[in-house]
Amino acid sequence: MKRIILAAALALSLAGCAELKAIQTGISISQASIANPVTKTQEGEIELAFHSAITVLNTYKRACIAGTADVHCRNNIQQVQAYTRQIKPLIVQLRGFVDNNDQVNAVVVFNQLTTLYTNFKAAATALGVNLGSAA
């Protein structure tokens, strides 16, 4: 049992190192503009940032279903889903605009997504689910 706990602690600390490294590398999701257009790389970055946060939330959701999370978990998840369900249609629009190099609309949707990302991380944190600070 001690070995399992040590292995788990090691894995978690490695994940923490990667997160710290990302912060040190200076990765951040910034606002786009016509002067700072949305590239395919930036789209990939925002999708990876959302994916990291969703990974944590999926772990919380599974723990909730298994009965190993806190007593408020169902309500917490439903509150966060109010934000995460807004992501899909925006991401679909962003992908279309980036693929067609429609920068005017891509910038608008990209900035809506970065605002949504900030808001949903704040909402999750307020409910006691820390989504990290890598992006």
Place this chain on the structure above:
Amino acid sequence: MNPAIFDLIEKGLLLLPALVDAGIKITTQVEQLIALNKAAAGGTPITDAELAKIRADFDAALDDFNSPME
């Protein structure tokens, strides 16, 4: 010792595999982010295949989380 502590320890141990799995996945995503960032700084844009994989992986995770609670 309060017997409730054993229940908490049991719950914590049951959570460990899920936390390890999440930690590994996040590490992978953060490493992808770093690689993308470095490649872009070096003038190498993301390939269509890389972007397609990022999109598909994210879609799967998002659909999973957005599905109703069982």
